[in-house]
Amino acid sequence: MNAQTTSKVLFALSLSITKLCAAETTQLNPHETNKLTPVQQLGKEIFFDENLSSPRGQSCAGCHDPKAAFADAGLSAPVSSGAVESRTGTRNAPPAGYAAFSPVFHFDNEESLYFGGQFWDGRAANLTEQAKKPFLNADEMNNRNEAEVVDKLRTASYAGLFKQVYGLDVLNNTNQAFQAVAEALAAFESTPVFNRFSSKYDYFLAGQVELTEQEHKGLDLFNDANKGNCAACHPSTSDSKQPPLFTDFSYDNLGTPKNPAILAKKGQDFVDLGLGTIVNNVNENGKFKVPTLRNIAKTAPYMHNGVFQTLREAVDFYNTRDTDSKWGVPEVAENVNKDELGNLNLSSDEVDAIVAFLRTLSDGYHPETTAHFTTGTGLLTLPLISIESNAAKTVMASAVLKEMEGTKPSRYKLVSWQESKVAVPSDAGAVPHFSSDNGMLEIPLVNVDGEADFTAQLKRISGNNDNIFELVYLKPLQ
Ligand code: HEC
Ligand code: HEC
Known part of the structure; x- marks a missing residue:
């Protein structure tokens, strides 16, 4: 199947009638x-x-x-x-x-x-x-x-x-x-068990879901060098094949405050010099490795010493470190980064937006994968298809097909097709599957008119360039 010029309007339609939902996996997949x-x-x-x-x-x-x-x-x-x-x-x-x-x-x-x-x-x-x-x-x-x-x-x-x-x-x-x-x-x-790349943001990069307005605003602020400037150390894009990791793996001293809970156990004089101790160089004192922000919503508390309980507190610290005395003195006063953070001038709404964006980085996001058919319009919407051909790796696409009037067995014409090079995450559930080798489109679950569930198979009519599919079977699911 060749990628067709996509009708933007129809693709937008397919997204808007697709209810997106987020569910989280807690067990090993x-x-x-x-x-x-x-x-x-x-x-x-x-x-x-x-x-x-x-x-x-x-x-x-x-x-x-x-x-x-x-x-x-x-x-x-x-x-x-x-x-x-x-x-x-x-x-x-x-x-x-x-x-x-x-x-x-x-x-x-x-x-x-x-x-x-x-x-x-x-x-x-x-x-x-x-x-x-x-x-x-x-x-x-x-x-x-x-x-x-x-x-x-x-x-x-x-x-x-x-x-x-x-x-x-x-x-x-x-x-x-x-x-x-x-x-x-x-x-x-090193396996996908640990490196799942299945966050809402990954689906967004693949063109499979939209971010909400607030999440999108957060992403823009995250990237903007004159606003959050977060991407300077936590890159949100990647020029290699692998999706972004949200760390450049460098070291920095953010001026993170001491954590009283640690001092209570280790003594009031306890100071963690970080990288400085390891390389035995005072110019590196107080520096810690930039951590990934993937799954950050699930890994509270934050920073090397866990001093911040919530994501909002961490972002607020970047925003007002130099303007609000509540943060106290840095654990290590030398080498504090004064250029890239500390007084970002973000409004409370902007801080919320960055937090909302960070929440899109949790793995285990499940976009709607269920196909829908509406009798009134004759539209068959497939929000997520995995495509396989002998040569290539499985990639994702979404599509809308329209039933052609008066055909028996029913024929469907492809009206919208959006393909992405990103692999289908292994935890995406029962996803419709298209094999470009034999032209079969398997749909494990298609919901008709919001009422009954069916399973269906369609076959692409070979030798035509209109991308027409014929229904092989449609069976009710028990
Ligand atoms: C100059 C580089 C730099 C910039 C810019 C930066 N960070 Fe960080 N970030 C770090 C480093 C280094 C740490 C770890 C510091 C520590 O533990 O003391 C960190 C830690 C974090 C943590 C805690 C991670 C964890 O696992 O505990 C969050 C959340 C975070 N950054 C979000 C952001 C956001 C949001 C922005 C933009 C407002 C941002 N960072 C800008 C370098 C940076
Ligand atoms: C008692 C809790 C505890 C146990 C048990 C533990 N870890 Fe950790 N792990 C930590 C802490 C705390 C750190 C950070 C320590 C530091 O930076 O000095 C860490 C750091 C790591 C890191 C580094 C991550 C990074 O981004 O730098 C990896 C990987 C890791 N542990 C894997 C393991 C493996 C594998 C085991 C079992 C052999 C293990 N851990 C057992 C608490 C634990």
Whole structure:
């Protein structure tokens, strides 16, 4: 099927009669987990294994919960409890989602800036090095050494899978086995389970949904260098094939205030110097890695020390840091960025609009996928179609067809067709499917006149350039 010149009016019609709804997925998506390779599956077993802490009871997922977009689900606490409950670290758990895209930690000579790495301060070069740390951190999984972790793996239910992937002897060699654990975790964290790209904003970029007026205003403010200026560090567009990640992976000191809840545990003098400690350079003191804003509505509290409870508070801080004394002094007064934030002059409505936009970044958005047919107008609306051809990857489209009068079996003419190069998110539900190889259009669910549900199949009439489809069957759904 060739992309036709789309009738803008009809496409707008198809959108307006399509009720958009947002539902959120809280469980791991079976579409994604079914597709895991053995090494990724092994990473999944390890990620959720509560036996690998001392005492037992804490897994990676304990602080990186799928329900909270792989951040800590304990929304009000700035820091997570370790396996030993009285022990806590000093930082807010970031989401493990999209961490796989962070480049290896490095200094860029051209820009004279540090980039990438894992953790708020970049102290692990990459995901594999990161994955080794929590097991031995006394404030986290609290094992004495690598051998203690590997001992536990020997009796794990998935020890067989471990040997299948890494060799029969692997669990007899502590170094090798511990390295394998980290690699398997990194492999799992690099899958679509963690990197779903299924937010409302992703569908918007694909031309499949409209943002509300307020969300759109928020996006404009987010991008505008003279307004929010957020995209300067959290880019909302991408020039590569992969959708935007909302971080440039650089480091900055925003002048984030101290968090009294952390001082109460760690002492009033506690200061987190961030990147400065890692690279041993005072010019980097107080700088933390720019985090992704994907799923940000689900990962409160905010900033490296969790000092802000709500998104509105975080945005308000950017807006009035330098004009409202309520924010107090920065945790680290050196190197504070005074050029790009602090006095944005945004109205209260503008702050609300940015927050509304940030809420469109949560994965698991489900646009309406149900096809509709209206007898009065003869219009068959397909808000989302996945298209497959032998050569190409599955892409998305939306279409409107119109029943042709007096045809039997019924024929439908394509009146609107909008194609996008973006892949159909794996959690999009039962989506009508078109195969350009055999011309079949399968519609698992079509609602007629808002009353009854049917399932239908149409076949494209070959050898015509009018894009006419003939009904093969229309059956009621029980
Ligand atoms: C007790 C809670 C806790 C546990 C358990 C835990 N983490 Fe974390 N995780 C954190 C915190 C807190 C940070 C940030 C620490 C820092 O920046 O110093 C973090 C950071 C990370 C990051 C870096 C993300 C980024 O954007 O920089 C990844 C990835 C990650 N954890 C994965 C894991 C894996 C894999 C495991 C299991 C082996 C695990 N975590 C176990 C709390 C935890
Ligand atoms: C100069 C670069 C820069 C600009 C501009 C910027 N940010 Fe950030 N952003 C950061 C850094 C760095 C952090 C982490 C700081 C910390 O933890 O102390 C951060 C953290 C955040 C967080 C908390 C993330 C989390 O996981 O806890 C939110 C929300 C946020 N930014 C939104 C925005 C919005 C909205 C704007 C525009 C009004 C904006 N940022 C502008 C660099 C920037």
